[in-house]
Amino acid sequence: MLKFTRVFRRSYSIVHEGLLTQDVLSKYNLDPKKGFCQFELESKLNEAISSMGWRKPTEVQLNLIPSVLCNHNCIVSAAAGTGKTGAYLIPTIQKLVEAKQTLPELVTEEEISKEKLKIYNPDAILLVPTNDLCKQVHNEFQKLTVGNEWLRSIVLTKDSSMRTDLLNFAKFKDHRVVIGTPVKLYQHFLLTYQIMNSMEASKNIEDEIDIKFDIKRHAVLNSMNLRYFVVDECDRMLNLGFLPLVRNLTSLMNSIGKSKKDYVTVSVSATLVQSVHDFVINLSPSHVLLDLNAKMEIPKNIQQHFFSITEDNKFEALKFLFSLNEEEKFSLKVKNSLFDFENKKVVIFVRSSTKADYLASTLKKMKVKAASHHKNVPLKRRNYLVLIGTDLLSRGVDIPNLTHSVILDPHYLGEEYIHQVGRCGRLGKPGMSITFVNKEPIMEKIGFVKTKLVELRHLKNISDLLNREINLSQLPGFEPKKNELPAHIEQEANKILKLNNDEFKLSDKCQHSSAFLLQVVKKKSEKENKNFIPFDELPFYDEMKIKNNERKLKKKLPQLNLEASKKVILSSQSSLSNINSKITIENNKKVKEKSKENKNKSSPPFKESTVRKLHPSLKNVKTEQKKKYITVDNDYESIKLHQVESQALVWEQQMEQRTMSSKKPGQEYVKKEFEHKRKVIDRK
Numbered sequence: 001m002l003k004f005t006r007v008f009r010r011s012y013s014i015v016h017e018g019l020l021t022q023d024v025l026s027k028y029n030l031d032p033k034k035g036f037c038q039f040e041l042e043s044k045l046n047e048a049i050s051s052m053g054w055r056k057p058t059e060v061q062l063n064l065i066p067s068v069l070c071n072h073n074c075i076v077s078a079a080a081g082t083g084k085t086g087a088y089l090i091p092t093i094q095k096l097v098e099a100k101q102t103l104p105e106l107v108t109e110e111e112i113s114k115e116k117l118k119i120y121n122p123d124a125i126l127l128v129p130t131n132d133l134c135k136q137v138h139n140e141f142q143k144l145t146v147g148n149e150w151l152r153s154i155v156l157t158k159d160s161s162m163r164t165d166l167l168n169f170a171k172f173k174d175h176r177v178v179i180g181t182p183v184k185l186y187q188h189f190l191l192t193y194q195i196m197n198s199m200e201a202s203k204n205i206e207d208e209i210d211i212k213f214d215i216k217r218h219a220v221l222n223s224m225n226l227r228y229f230v231v232d233e234c235d236r237m238l239n240l241g242f243l244p245l246v247r248n249l250t251s252l253m254n255s256i257g258k259s260k261k262d263y264v265t266v267s268v269s270a271t272l273v274q275s276v277h278d279f280v281i282n283l284s285p286s287h288v289l290l291d292l293n294a295k296m297e298i299p300k301n302i303q304q305h306f307f308s309i310t311e312d313n314k315f316e317a318l319k320f321l322f323s324l325n326e327e328e329k330f331s332l333k334v335k336n337s338l339f340d341f342e343n344k345k346v347v348i349f350v351r352s353s354t355k356a357d358y359l360a361s362t363l364k365k366m367k368v369k370a371a372s373h374h375k376n377v378p379l380k381r382r383n384y385l386v387l388i389g390t391d392l393l394s395r396g397v398d399i400p401n402l403t404h405s406v407i408l409d410p411h412y413l414g415e416e417y418i419h420q421v422g423r424c425g426r427l428g429k430p431g432m433s434i435t436f437v438n439k440e441p442i443m444e445k446i447g448f449v450k451t452k453l454v455e456l457r458h459l460k461n462i463s464d465l466l467n468r469e470i471n472l473s474q475l476p477g478f479e480p481k482k483n484e485l486p487a488h489i490e491q492e493a494n495k496i497l498k499l500n501n502d503e504f505k506l507s508d509k510c511q512h513s514s515a516f517l518l519q520v521v522k523k524k525s526e527k528e529n530k531n532f533i534p535f536d537e538l539p540f541y542d543e544m545k546i547k548n549n550e551r552k553l554k555k556k557l558p559q560l561n562l563e564a565s566k567k568v569i570l571s572s573q574s575s576l577s578n579i580n581s582k583i584t585i586e587n588n589k590k591v592k593e594k595s596k597e598n599k600n601k602s603s604p605p606f607k608e609s610t611v612r613k614l615h616p617s618l619k620n621v622k623t624e625q626k627k628k629y630i631t632v633d634n635d636y637e638s639i640k641l642h643q644v645e646s647q648a649l650v651w652e653q654q655m656e657q658r659t660m661s662s663k664k665p666g667q668e669y670v671k672k673e674f675e676h677k678r679k680v681i682d683r684k
């Protein structure tokens, strides 16, 4: 059963609610004003700490260091950038230095040549969620072990192959610490398990495992000597779906090392959610809970700003922030220092790696030193001022003197915001977070799935987590325009604009774009999403199937009455005319010429079937109303509509004339014919 030990409140303010256990308090006379000497650390470790410029322990260090030194399992949460890495590294190093005498001898050549399974037994395993964070922790570890260089660490990430790792285990048997990602560590423990099992059962190792294992040169990872097991960013691990993996990893580790619960477990995160508690139960039954960020607050040194910006304007707004001239900056600075991005280190969070790359290249064109970081691009720490990344960048990444966190696409998880904002204003330095929120829902492809994203909901998650109301402000010059279409409609319409004319025939493009707009605006007027067909799903792409698709489209296309059609044209005029004028501007002349030719011909320009095919949405539109409908005539679509309409009118007039003059024999027949034709037109 999980047992949290809560002790009494400290007299000084920096230590939060009763956190430290009695034995810790009686052993150490803790004082936040005193330096690291209060922990009675080994002299070289003390020197290394002071050479890093760390004078006094931070709050989390003051709590965690003595607790680990007293061998307590700990769950710790503290705001981002408060020195958690040092807080778990310092006591681990101290304990390993103390135990130096008991270290195994270096492996000798003779030993290596024996046909015996070599085992690498580290004293500490630090589980870190991503490759870049592993490297960051490794760097900090190296700095803290200056003077104690014998205490090295091996990094296990996807950057090295399994065989290289196995070679390193044999070669660097004296390296006491392993820093690795869950996947790589799991792979190694599984391999050890398989090899040990096959050896026990006197089976051929090669038959049992996929890797070419060289028993003379390779060693396997074991946890027999394990004394410290640290899970950094543990809620991140859970969010990334590593929970089953980490569970399997620990159970493998325990069964191989036969060291169940012999080691001290430290679980660290900036945000402590219930799932972390549940997860920790599996690691160790009793824990000291050092919850220094229970309220999940953003440190006061970080200014937070939330702006309402439409999806299409987000990049523009960002570019605007970067490209303000001195005068503009000055005028805006009067109100807010927010706009001063010059020579500042900025981190920008976006939803996808494609967006990150696009934005980085756009900013580079503006001569801003920008770089992107996501799963395909490793973290570059030099020569840039602006780093653009996905949520991979939000955890643990420590960039000194970073002042601005810009969240272009707010994450659906509220706690992610805390981590993203935590990249700036670290350790009490001034920082500023800017979050852009698109009020309209948008459809976006995430991986292979098209998802409806409602950023207002994400904002609510943030406000629920921070337990405060969040008001959206307007960025000057980016206020919403009147009669603006909802962002998701604009977004879809813009996709149409980006298509090349070669992709399909102009007529099809116009027809479908207008059909699409008619459809989405119908949706808008009905204020429901059920019949909404995203652009990508409209049957445009395969020219060969266009006829079939048209039939499908007709079925899908909701029936429009005049009012709806008129609204389409009027309310979406900007988009429609945008689309039509932009798509057809070059082709307009040709089209007009064609239409003139058609008009000049005595025979009607379209056959009845063509009219029906051309504009299925004309169905149910009555003659008088049709005249009003033909209001916009400076683009191709309306010209076409005009032709269709005028043709329809011509027919009607013809029929009416025939009816008028048909008070002769055969009148009945003509009347019937007229009624029939009228029905046909009405159906059109």
Ligand SMILES: Nc1ncnc2c1ncn2[C@@H]1O[C@H](COP(=O)(O)OP(=O)(O)OP(=O)(O)O)[C@@H](O)[C@H]1O
Pocket: 053, 054, 055, 056, 057, 058, 061, 078, 079, 080, 081, 082, 083, 084, 085, 086, 269, 270, 395, 396, 397, 398, 400, 422, 426, 427
């Ligand atoms: N006692 C200290 N005095 C001064 N600087 C410190 C101290 N402890 C840590 N730092 C520095 O503070 C910065 C943030 O530390 P660290 O990355 O460990 O924070 P963190 O709490 O792990 O952040 P995150 O939640 O983002 O992972 C680092 O640059 C580190 O070198």
